Amino acid sequence: MTPEIQQYEPEATRRNTGEAESSRASRGWWDRNADEYQNEHGGFLGDDRFVWGPEGLDEAEAGLLGPAAELAGRDVLEIGAGAAQCSRWLAARGARPVALDLSHRQLQHALRIGGDIPLVEADAGALPFADGSFDLACSAYGAVPFVADPVRVMREVRRVLRPGGRWVFSVTHPIRWAFPDEPGPEGLSVAASYFDRTPYVEQDETGRAVYVEHHRTLGDRVRDVVAAGFRLVDLVEPEWPEWNTQEWGGWSPLRGHLIPGTAIFVCERD
Numbered sequence: 001m002t003p004e005i006q007q008y009e010p011e012a013t014r015r016n017t018g019e020a021e022s023s024r025a026s027r028g029w030w031d032r033n034a035d036e037y038q039n040e041h042g043g044f045l046g047d048d049r050f051v052w053g054p055e056g057l058d059e060a061e062a063g064l065l066g067p068a069a070e071l072a073g074r075d076v077l078e079i080g081a082g083a084a085q086c087s088r089w090l091a092a093r094g095a096r097p098v099a100l101d102l103s104h105r106q107l108q109h110a111l112r113i114g115g116d117i118p119l120v121e122a123d124a125g126a127l128p129f130a131d132g133s134f135d136l137a138c139s140a141y142g143a144v145p146f147v148a149d150p151v152r153v154m155r156e157v158r159r160v161l162r163p164g165g166r167w168v169f170s171v172t173h174p175i176r177w178a179f180p181d182e183p184g185p186e187g188l189s190v191a192a193s194y195f196d197r198t199p200y201v202e203q204d205e206t207g208r209a210v211y212v213e214h215h216r217t218l219g220d221r222v223r224d225v226v227a228a229g230f231r232l233v234d235l236v237e238p239e240w241p242e243w244n245t246q247e248w249g250g251w252s253p254l255r256g257h258l259i260p261g262t263a264i265f266v267c268e269r270d
Contacts, residue, residue, distance in 0.1 A: 010202035010210050017199050017212050019148045023102070023123055025201075025209040026146045030103035038083055038109050044246065047113050048088035052140050052170045053262035054251035055238040059089065064168045064236065064266050065136050071095040074135040077160065079124050079153075079169075080142010084110035087117045098134075100124070101142070125149065127156045134160050139169040145213055148199075150221075154228030158269050167230060167267040173237065173260040176250070177215045183252030188259075221265060230267035238262050 017025075030037075045051060050059035059065060065076075072094025078087045081099035083106060090097040100120040101107050107119045122128050124143035137157045144150050157167050178194040180187050195217065202211040216224065225232050240256025247253075251261045 010204055012200070012202050014196070014198040015201050017148065017201055017209055019125065019152075021209050022146060022148045022199075022212040022214070023125070025212045027102050029211045030101075031105040034082075034103055034105035034109055041248065042083070044248075045083075045085045047083075048085060048092055048115075050086040050089035050140070052236075052264055053238060054246075054248040055240050055256060055262055056244045057236075057238040057262075057264075059086070062236070062264075064234070064264060065138060065166060068093050071136075075133065077127075077129070077134045077137040077157075078142075079137065079139040079157070080144075081110065081119075082106045082142070083113055084115065084117055084119065085113075086138065086140055088113075088115050091115065091117055095136075098129075100127070124153045125156060127160050129160045131159055132162045135162055135165055137161055137165065137167045141170055141172075144169050145171045148212075148214060150214070150216065150224045151227050154224060154230065154267075158229050161269045163269060165269045167269065168264065169267075170262055170264040171221070172213075173263045174216060174218045174221065175259060176261060179250075179255075179259070181250035183247045183250055183255060185254070187250055187252075187255055218263065221263070225265060225267050229269070231270055232265060233268050234264075234266035236264040236266065238264070 074095045076090050076095045076097040078097055078099045081087055081101045084099035087097035087099040098118045100122055102123055104121055107121055110119050143153060147153050178190045178192055180191050197215050200213045201209050203209050237260040240253055245253060
């Protein structure tokens with residue numbers, strides 16, 4: 001008789017973790033969970049939609065990268081592209097996107113969906129591109145929340161952008177870290193210090209990190225942008241629209257009507 005295999009549930013904790021451990025954990029987590037993620041959220045994300053976060057703010061509406069009519073012919077780097085949905089939207093408007101992700105399995109989903117878009121598997125902290133290769137760079141919840149050194153990533157982005165280039169990225173709104181990650185009423189009471197920057201870590205039975213997310217306050221994020229040599233031109237906090245009735249993890253209409261869930265930073269390289 002074959003003994004039953006016990007499935008170990010990762011332990012959630014707050015502890016320090018460095019660049020190498022964070023990168024290894026992120027690659028492994030997204031490779032293991034890409035199928036479930038795309039199955040669960042693929043309908044909302046679409047195959048060729050550019051959405052900035054669970055609220056459903058579309059780039060078609062927001063124009064944070066600039067007017068859609070002016071995207072034609074622009075070289076665009078999407079970081080943390082997943083299945084490259086945003087890149088397909090950009091390509092449909094005449095841009096020349098490159099979709100980069102740390103996860104091999106996520107990029108396999110990009111291949112499954114299709115489209116003539118270059119796919120690059122690489123770490124955002126060491127971009128494999130020459131200086132001044134792109135006009136625009138974007139990231140919808142990709143890379144930035146999961147790295148121990150966001151300034152390093154942003155300096156790499158600045159390096160590969162041409163002068164005047166724009167860098168737009170979205171992350172979990174920092175205020176969310178003070179609340180439990182629950183979509184219901186239990187997620188509306190402060191449970192932790194907003195100022196505690198200790199990373200959130202899920203680790204296996206050996207203490208090895210299998211998921212890492214890093215917290216930065218709103219001020220930290222602004223200082224990171226400036227330290228990387230960018231000029232912050234806008235900070236967007238999308239409001240939850242009435243049409244969006246879905247829950248996505250801790251994001252929900254209940255919470256979204258009361259506290260911000262996403263922060264979008266619009267930056268320019270002088």
